[in-house]
Amino acid sequence: MSRIVRIVAFGCGLCGGIIASQGPEYAQQYRQRLGGAIDELRQVITRFDADAQASGESRESAIVRLRSNTDDFVSRQGAAMQANVERLRNLETHRETMMQAGPFARVALMARDGDRDVMEAVYRDFEPALPVTEEGVLSTAIGFVAVWGGLLLLIGFVRSLWRRPRQPVRASI
Numbered sequence: 001m002s003r004i005v006r007i008v009a010f011g012c013g014l015c016g017g018i019i020a021s022q023g024p025e026y027a028q029q030y031r032q033r034l035g036g037a038i039d040e041l042r043q044v045i046t047r048f049d050a051d052a053q054a055s056g057e058s059r060e061s062a063i064v065r066l067r068s069n070t071d072d073f074v075s076r077q078g079a080a081m082q083a084n085v086e087r088l089r090n091l092e093t094h095r096e097t098m099m100q101a102g103p104f105a106r107v108a109l110m111a112r113d114g115d116r117d118v119m120e121a122v123y124r125d126f127e128p129a130l131p132v133t134e135e136g137v138l139s140t141a142i143g144f145v146a147v148w149g150g151l152l153l154l155i156g157f158v159r160s161l162w163r164r165p166r167q168p169v170r171a172s173i
Contacts, residue, residue: 005155013148020143022128024135027107030114030122034095037118041088048081059085091115103135 045059052062063085066078094113098106110119130136 006152009148009151009155012151013144016147017140017142017144018130020146021130021136021140023107024103024133024139025129025131026122026126027110028131029126030110030118031095031098031106033118033122034091034098034115037115038088038091038095041084041091044084045081045088048084091118103133104138107135 048062049059052059055062057065063078063082066081067075069075069078094109094115097113098109101109130140
């Protein structure tokens with residue numbers, strides 16, 4: 001194989017490694033933003049609970065009272081608060097599951113069960129980085145080997161097609 005092909009394959013392998021390393025980095029930034037969303041929802045719900053308690057209501061009874069109000073705006077506020085409570089519960093469960101999972105499982109959990117709003121926010125603000133965690137280094141190595149090795153195999157296969165011996169044409173007499 002020519003030297004140029006090896007150099008190009010190596011360069012592509014490096015690019016593949018860098019790209020593969022972004023999965024764990026994206027998952028790490030996702031977990032940070034997930035924590036921020038949970039903290040903010042907790043504050044909103046804590047304020048709501050305090051207002052409900054000051055009015056002699058529990059959270060549940062205050063939500064029911066708002067949702068059953070004939071004023072459409074007030075009723076929508078009750079539905080919104082119920083959605084906030086449910087979302088907080090879901091986000092907390094998701095974060096707990098991610099924290100208990102192993103490094104590579106976190107990326108899979110995020111991709112499979114991730115909160116769409118949080119994932120979109122991470123994507124908008126994503127800053128690529130080269131993680132130096134075990135997960136990041138292994139992802140980089142896997143990406144490098146997959147692209148570099150795959151490219152060398154593909155080039156070798158294509159070359160073998162061109163190198164096939166041609167059958168001599170026999171002249172008929």
